[in-house]
């Protein structure tokens with residue numbers, strides 16, 4: 270079941286079934302435990318979920334990633350306004366055969382969802398509503414922040430998904446949209462900023478605006494409203 274979290278909540282028990290001792294780690298400088306947030310990254314196979322999460326948690330572009338089987342976990346602890354926040358990123362498998370036994374685990378007690386598509390693959394973009402529907406089927410409610418990320422923007426000549434179409438779809442769900450590249454070194458800070466935006470959102474539960482480098486309208490105010498039926502007229 271999705272959790273509505275408020276400032277001051279603690280999430281130490283969220284991963285009660287995990288065997289990771291990291292999850293109970295505490296801040297070095299005092300005794301307050303870091304709040305832990307589970308973020309799942311969802312989307313078709315090959316869109317770059319592993320590379321995006323690796324870029325954020327490892328700082329570099331992962332060359333020759335292998336298809337994710339089940340789930341890979343990555344973590345990064347952030348210091349936000351003096352508070353230690355630990356993001357536990359669940360890099361999920363895009364291939365059905367590698368994910369079907371794990372789906373229930375993906376969505377259990379999730380705090381935020383990132384839907385990834387590949388801007389050079391129209392089919393990966395067209396799959397986004399199916400991923401959103403799967404998410405809804407697993408009772409992830411409107412108070413769980415969700416964002417859409419179009420990856421592989423470095424492949425400018427191969428783009429198949431126009432920003433306008435992506436923005437239209439994102440608007441129909443009231444999700445913020447970001448376009449980036451896990452590969453392009455110049456986008457490193459932007460990848461960080463996307464995850465940071467989520468982290469601030471989770472921490473404060475308040476609307477937050479991320480300024481994009483081009484200010485082209487991609488990346489905007491969060492809107493908690495859940496549309497009754499998402500429709501994209503584009």
Ligand SMILES: Nc1nc2c(ncn2[C@@H]2O[C@H](COP(=O)(O)OP(=O)(O)OP(=O)(O)O)[C@@H](O)[C@H]2O)c(=O)[nH]1
Nearest residue numbers: 314315316317318319320334337363421450451452
């Ligand atoms: N040009 C470019 N290639 C990328 C980018 N991100 C990932 N790739 C490549 O896309 C391919 C798939 O990347 P992954 O990160 O493994 O994709 P995935 O979505 O995790 O795939 P699954 O584990 O099968 O679900 C790899 O060959 C990556 O090198 C990017 O931003 N730009």
